[in-house]
Amino acid sequence: MGNRLTGRVAIITGSGSGLGKATAQLMAAEGATVIINDINLANARAVANEIKAKKGKALAIKADVTKSAQVKRMVDRVLKRFGQVDILVNNAGTGGDISGKSRLGPPITNITDEDWDYTFAVNVRGIFAVCKAVVDHMKSRKYGKIINISSVAGKRPSVMIPAYSASKAAVISFTEVLSTELAPYGINVNAICPGIIWTPMWEKFARQQTEQNPRLKGMDPKTAFNAIVTQGAVKAEQQPEDIGMLAVFLASEESRRITGEAISVAGPTPVG
Numbered sequence: 001m002g003n004r005l006t007g008r009v010a011i012i013t014g015s016g017s018g019l020g021k022a023t024a025q026l027m028a029a030e031g032a033t034v035i036i037n038d039i040n041l042a043n044a045r046a047v048a049n050e051i052k053a054k055k056g057k058a059l060a061i062k063a064d065v066t067k068s069a070q071v072k073r074m075v076d077r078v079l080k081r082f083g084q085v086d087i088l089v090n091n092a093g094t095g096g097d098i099s100g101k102s103r104l105g106p107p108i109t110n111i112t113d114e115d116w117d118y119t120f121a122v123n124v125r126g127i128f129a130v131c132k133a134v135v136d137h138m139k140s141r142k143y144g145k146i147i148n149i150s151s152v153a154g155k156r157p158s159v160m161i162p163a164y165s166a167s168k169a170a171v172i173s174f175t176e177v178l179s180t181e182l183a184p185y186g187i188n189v190n191a192i193c194p195g196i197i198w199t200p201m202w203e204k205f206a207r208q209q210t211e212q213n214p215r216l217k218g219m220d221p222k223t224a225f226n227a228i229v230t231q232g233a234v235k236a237e238q239q240p241e242d243i244g245m246l247a248v249f250l251a252s253e254e255s256r257r258i259t260g261e262a263i264s265v266a267g268p269t270p271v272g
């Protein structure tokens, strides 16, 4: 256990799984009290219990980041119980295909309106909603670290995933705007742009690729994932902890002069 985040309280959205889970584990190991937020309460509780079993401090809270009232209830509950929110990691995200009717790649008429709206509701409006719920509190304490999870697709859009790419570019833009607004209050706002990491989100995306991408058709999803990863200059597969370690740094005092940045942890990787 380290102590780089001792005494800090961190809300990590979507931390019942994947990158958020690894980030929560690493922040707890550095002494933070971590709020494991997810729409999947069973997963959130499992992560909180794992952290507590290692003598970390964690609380699972179910809230849907697209629902402002649920987000506000979550933040009020955290403030009532712990008195502060020092760190917010806006990690909850989606590949966006809830209708089951959209297809990957061009033309854009392949994307249903429902899936476009859902992608932006979770990936963009969700970040806005949680930021809105914590900023007055952070301003009053003249302290805060906000870390938004974007994607390399937000910097180098993929024709395979137009809605996702555009939503992650919006995350970078919002990060820059918010960092300017909050800099006078001692609040740092940065984005992390991960590359390709095998999580439930990517597993779903890989399955779609094996059904719809002629180059990958018929492969099993993990083989398709490996084929994509090894196209990049950095051949090694990334791990969720690679993202979590940067999030810990951005939440710590070591990065106090870094704000408004969108930092890739990726290497020059393709996404399809």
Ligand SMILES: NC(=O)c1ccc[n+]([C@@H]2O[C@H](COP(=O)([O-])OP(=O)(O)OC[C@H]3O[C@@H](n4cnc5c(N)ncnc54)[C@H](O)[C@@H]3O)[C@@H](O)[C@H]2O)c1
Pocket (backbone or CB within 6 Å): 013, 014, 015, 016, 017, 018, 019, 020, 037, 038, 039, 040, 043, 063, 064, 065, 066, 091, 092, 093, 094, 122, 126, 149, 150, 151, 152, 193, 194, 195, 196, 197, 198, 199, 200, 201, 202
């Ligand atoms: N895995 C990758 O390669 C990769 C690459 C770039 C960016 N990202 C981004 O990283 C973040 C985490 O993705 P992951 O790969 O760990 O995926 P994941 O599916 O493993 O985890 C996402 C979590 O968010 C939760 N969630 C979804 N909608 C929610 C909502 N409305 N409210 C609260 N929680 C919600 C899910 O239940 C899930 O537990 C996402 O923002 C994703 O876009 C991932």
